[in-house]
Amino acid sequence: MNADPDEVVLGPSTTQLFRNISLTMKFELEDEIIISKIDHETNIKPWVDMAERNGMILKWWVPENESLRLDVDSLTPLLSSRTKFVTCTHISNILGTVHDIPSIAKAVHSIPGAMFCVDGVSYAPHRQIDVKELDVDFYGFSWYKVYGPHISTLYARRAAQENLNPLSHFFIPKDTLEGKIGLAGANYELAQSIPEIVSYLGGSSPKPVFEAIAVHEGKLQAALLAYLTSRGDISIYGEKNADPTIRVPTISFTVKGMDSREVVEQADQKSNFGFRWGHFYSKRLCSEILGLGDGGVVRISMVHYNTEEEVRSLIETLDGILPRNTLK
Template identity: 55%
Template sequence: MAQTTALPQHVTALLSHLTSRPGVQSTFILSRKDGSIIQCTGLLSSPSGTSTPNTAPTDSPSDTSNQLPPTPNSTAYAAGATPSSTAPTSTPSSQAQTLAAQVFAFVSSASELSMSLSRPAAAGEAQGSNGEANGVSAGSREDAEGEASEKEDDDEVKLLRLRTKKHEIVVVPDRKYLLCVVHDATHSAGGSGGAGIRSSSVYTYEMSFDLAAARSRFPALNQEQVFLDNAGGSQVLDTVIQSITEYLSGCNVQLGATYKTSKASTAAYDEGYAAAARFINARSEEICLGASTTQLLHNLSTALKFQPGDEVIVSKLNHEANSAPWVRIAERLGLQMKFWSARDPVHAVCDPDDLKPLLSEKTRLVACPHTSNLLGSIVDVKAIARLVHQFPRALLCVDGVALAPHRQVDVKDLDVDFYAFSWYKVYGPHIAQLYASARVHDQIDSLGHFFKATDTLDLKLNLASANYELTQSIPRVVEYFGSDIAGAWKAIAAHEEKLQGILLGFLNSHERITVYGETSASRELRVPVISFTVRGAKSQRVVEEVEKRSPFGFRSGHMYSLRLVKDIMGLEDPDDGVVRISMLHYNTEEEISSLVQVLKEVVDSV
């Protein structure tokens, strides 16, 4: 008999994500301790005598060695449906019980194999790794004798996948559960359906995320205040603080001289630029550091070469930092200004289909966000770049401020012409960065003195050197990700997906709350920047009521995305705007669960 167990919210959210692909035939949730069936859905959940008849032609191949029942009937979850956390299940079929036992044995064997492979490296791991010191690491199994129910961050088995000609079984281990999904092979990752699992999904092997170690690196977290206004600025790493203090204490001199301290200061500054460039897969001469993205993009708009008749296209999902400079330069030079809007006021997106009719041979520049600082929805920048670059003179300028704290950025892979973000939102100093591809440098005039060189973006756009002490501290941020930078980012995204799953689970379920942007908690679709309104209540009132009851800190308003709030979302009071809660990887599941309880009280009282 399948158990009826109240499942944690992150488990139901993960199962919902796993079942969002086409071709799901059945799902199981098994106990990690003994393999018993806790929940079973789809055709396999029914006794074998009531299953849908096989409708294959009588002359079809008789091989049934890897055959499961046909596509489930209406009792199975539809794609994207959310399973109930306490869904009662009837007695599972004997086929389901057999499959569950085999899956449990399969996982147990894989765990033993993983531990065997890990043992040779145990001596080296005992000394600690760069990643461990920085808070994001590939967790080792130091206690191989622990109970299965005690496993989590030190569990090296992150995914098991078994494919046959007709089916695929995917198993994702959790601390106390095994989540299993049976797919039709034509819809799986390698099937002809082509719509199945992508390598960047939850199925990828990922590093463990050591939350305690990560939090220990941020001194500001050692207080009662819970920071949930991170889209406005993150807390700062301890090593960044130390680096700035040490520089100002012993190395604060002008760059470029031949005496010892100036040489040391210059070298530290240059390394800051080099680290900043590496962080986004660029070269030092392709970046410029400055006070803010607003300032850097304004400098770019002034220096970029335009011709009479040029057209500029600006997304209304932009933070004003990536709109105002282009609007002003268009007005000043008499250029044609076009706004790229969105059709859905609640789930607004930068849809390439809406951009297409705006593009022409006269298009000079398109400006859009990588992620809206209000909505958190991730924009398909690569698709937009392909579309924009079909026009010879068209350039793409992307604001990555809201995405950079949550995902690894590779400007070469994105194929953008310009990309800007702020380090003070990526755990670092209050300084910003602009990238311009070397291929477009000849299209940028220099703002510098006439006698200065112009062979780097910094020399072209920076009217003076960037702040010394802040620039030289940037390598401390890059070091935080350890030696496996890609793995660290994946671990961060996985943790943040749990956080946003908890919050969105509540917000999406409340009849008075409207969530703007992507409503799914999928890391592939959004980052944990979540905005909502409460029907009949001012957003600022909601924030204030939360502050009265708890240490949670976030904000309301339009967050400098006024065109989005006013023209697309159509809110009656744009200045009051939305409630925005923005999380980072150093926030905890316990914090967000507690926040949900406070929000329930507040929404019921306002």
């Protein structure tokens, strides 16, 4: 992550670590907080509660472009001299679109005292994280999304830690993030897996590994997106361009005339592909922005160990269950 050890804490989940951080900060009445509505609820509910406790003014950040990409243009009208906290995802777990976090961070930090928090759970399995390059104040992700066990990591910039009222016992030193919010310590057995995961992803030289991952994943998503966009009955949510610099192979869609659950259950009967349906904890995005019902989306999530042959087989499976004669 390119973070210093005293800026990192381990915990059971990103949900819990964000909740812990939200409990440590106090703000003035009518200070403003901006929350992205396209996010997983992990990166919404803790901050909604924090706003209510502190009497903050909450502003929802909803992108208006077709791909629902979060950008500075949609953020700027929400910023003011009273903005104190902004939060968003690096990649939506529904949309798969990569947001320009450094540009957003620059806009946030143009407001004196404003802090920026990013949910990196859906980004970490696909791309290298560098918190200093991103210029974020808080960044969380889960190792169980990065091919490991159920343990997570939170980064907090040293300067941002000055805003935290520690949760730990009074006698524990508070000069590190772990000392401030690492309640009872992380699970030792799970923590021991992290060096092995880091080694698998290139160790101290992860750049070529992640570059290779991006190239391969670009091929995977290009094939599936080409098929989905060729049909006239499928709505793809998020960026339709297969360029791996602007999206990852987390692809969500709905099929005209078929419930998302129906699509998945029919596929389950014909294959062993592991994709699912629903809102995937991005309930506000699916219901309030996309206007979808209880079925939500069909989501297909691919990673570097999937093969092009598997994608071709997946397309054959989909073609066998979706309505006929719908090609554009």
